[in-house]
Each structure stands twice: as C-alpha cells, then as structure tokens.
Amino acid sequence: MIEVRNLWHIYEGRKIALRDVSLTIENEILALVGPNGSGKTTLAKHLNGLLKPTKGEVIVDGINTKNASVAELSRIVGYVFQNPEHMFFEENVFREVAFGPKNLGLSKDEIEQRVRWALKSVNLGGYEDRNPYSLSGGEKQRLAIACVLSMRPRYLILDEPTTGLDEKSAKSVKEVIRKLKEEGHGIMLITHDMELVLELADRVVLLFEGVKIFDGSVNEFFRLDLRNYDLDRPELLRISERLNIGFVRNVDEFVTQILERVRP
Ligand SMILES: Nc1ncnc2c1ncn2[C@@H]1O[C@H](COP(=O)(O)OP(=O)(O)O)[C@@H](O)[C@H]1O
Ligand SMILES: [Mg+2]
Numbered sequence: 562m563i564e565v566r567n568l569w570h571i572y573e574g575r576k577i578a579l580r581d582v583s584l585t586i587e588n589e590i591l592a593l594v595g596p597n598g599s600g601k602t603t604l605a606k607h608l609n610g611l612l613k614p615t616k617g618e619v620i621v622d623g624i625n626t627k628n629a630s631v632a633e634l635s636r637i638v639g640y641v642f643q644n645p646e647h648m649f650f651e652e653n654v655f656r657e658v659a660f661g662p663k664n665l666g667l668s669k670d671e672i673e674q675r676v677r678w679a680l681k682s683v684n685l686g687g688y689e690d691r692n693p694y695s696l697s698g699g700e701k702q703r704l705a706i707a708c709v710l711s712m713r714p715r716y717l718i719l720d721e722p723t724t725g726l727d728e729k730s731a732k733s734v735k736e737v738i739r740k741l742k743e744e745g746h747g748i749m750l751i752t753h754d755m756e757l758v759l760e761l762a763d764r765v766v767l768l769f770e771g772v773k774i775f776d777g778s779v780n781e782f783f784r785l786d787l788r789n790y791d792l793d794r795p796e797l798l799r800i801s802e803r804l805n806i807g808f809v810r811n812v813d814e815f816v817t818q819i820l821e822r823v824r825p
Pocket of ligand 2: 603
C-alpha cells in the first residue's frame with residue numbers, strides 16, 4: 562500500500578502546490594484528476610521520491626520516502642512520464658527496455674527474461690529489433706510502460722497515457738492498463754480524459770489548487786458538477802441520463818440497459 566499522510570509541498574518561490582493531502586493506493590486503478598496546475602504531477606513525484614514532503618509523509622509499502630533514494634523507490638513505483646516518446650535513446654526496442662535492468666546489475670539471462678516479459682505484457686512481443694522512433698503513438702506509449710515494467714515495480718504512475726493518441730492507439734494502451742491491474746499492480750492514472758476515467762478507474766481523486774476535493778467511487782465522482790473544475794462530463798453519461806438509465810461505464814453496459822427496457 563502507498564500512504565500519503567497530510568502531505569504539503571511548497572516549491573521554492575513559495576508556491577504551495579499541495580495542501581494537506583492524504584490518500585492511499587492499493588491494487589486498484591486510481592484516477593487522479595484536476596485542472597492544469599492543481600498539483601497532480603507534484604503529488605505523483607512524491608510517490609517515487611522525486612520530491613520530498615515539505616510537511617507530512619509518504620509511505621510506500623512500509624518505506625518512508627524521506628529515508629529512501631529514488632533508485633530504491635523506482636523498483637517499487639514506476640513512473641511513466643507524460644510524452645515519454647521524447648526520452649528514448651537506444652537504437653532498438655530490446656536495448657531500450659533492457660536499460661533499467663542493466664543498471665540494476667542483473668545477469669544477462671535475467672535481463673533478457675525481464676525484457677521479453679515486459680514487452681509481452683504490453684503486447685509488443687516481436688518488436689525487439691525495431692527502432693523506438695519508428696513505432697506508432699500507442700506503441701511508443703506501451704514501450705515506455707515496458708521500460709518501467711522491466712524494473713518490476715508493484716505500482717505504476719501513468720501521466721496522461723492516452724493524450725494525443727488516436728482512438729485505436731488509445732484502446733491498445735487501455736487494454737494494457739487493465740491487464741496490469743489484473744496482474745496485481747496498483748496504478749495511478751493521471752488524466753484529463755473523463756471517458757477514460759469512466760471506463761477504467763476503480764476510484765477517483767480530484768485535486769483543485771492543491772487541495773483534495775474528492776476521493777471516492779467513479780459513480781459518485783460523476784455526480785459532481787465538473788464544470789467547476791474544467792472537466793467534461795462523458796457523452797455516454799449525458800445520453801444515459803437523458804434516457805433515465807442509471808450509471809453505465811461503457812457502451813456495452815449502455816446497450817444492455819436499453820435492451821432490457823425494450824424487451825417485454
Ligand atoms: N518546479 C516548480 N517550481 C515552482 N512551482 C512549480 C514547480 N512545478 C510546479 N509548480 C507549480 O505548482 C503548481 C502545481 O503544478 P503541477 O503539480 O505541475 O500541476 P498539474 O500536474 O496538476 O498540472 C502549479 O501552480 C505549478 O505552476
Ligand atoms: Mg502535470
């Protein structure tokens with residue numbers, strides 16, 4: 562479990578980015594949402610020790626981030642940055658994914674095993690010899706996830722993993738996120754995409770000006786007036802409300818509800 566307890570973060574220049582935020586993450590998909598500048602990235606950087614609390618504490622599987630290095634923590638919490646495609650620097654996919662495990666000083670066999678496993682997990686088996694820059698948007702995002710997975714972290718932070726992707730690519734990334742959760746990872750999904758929240762999240766945390774405004778179920782979250790936070794309501798929910806259908810998570814559920822009504 563990751564526990565964030567009464568966390569404050571004040572940047573130099575006195576910008577207060579987080580105000581007394583507490584939350585926990587277990588084996589679940591936690592969507593972290595909020596308008597630009599609300600403190601999402603700041604919070605995420607605390608989970609793997611890139612930032613240290615101004616006040617309060619962050620405990621990752623029993624380890625206080627104050628007393629641990631980023632290298633140590635990144636074996637527990639993997640951070641896939643926004644626009645990770647700018648960060649590839651190896652000539653092929655295999656070497657890109659092998660980079661982290663190599664730095665851990667693992668044996669050649671272990672490295673190879675981890676790379677194959679990580680690539681398979683993100684549905685990129687067979688891509689080993691490809692140049693990272695030749696991949697599509699969705700493939701690049703999945704490669705970035707594989708690079709982090711090869712460290713075998715228990716938790717993953719995904720910062721805007723589907724932003725800028727076309728629908729097909731986004732779908733491939735969604736499938737991977739779902740699968741990783743089923744395999745026992747805890748996932749913090751930072752996103753502006755409310756459709757993604759509706760479809761994938763188990764829980765939602767809403768930040769606004771550094772304050773945690775909401776922490777609860779997806780159903781409850783979508784009862785908030787999201788316009789106050791620069792967030793859109795998913796089209797599917799608008800339609801289902803107009804038709805007086807209850808809360809639905811995806812098109813399949815929507816159709817099931819409709820069919821139940823028209824059947825005698
Ligand atoms: N390195 C920094 N120095 C000073 N202020 C920062 C720094 N990084 C972010 N901030 C400020 O902290 C607030 C929260 O930023 P951030 O965590 O990036 O929000 P989000 O990811 O939700 O857009 C913003 O007001 C931002 O300008
Ligand atoms: Mg951010």
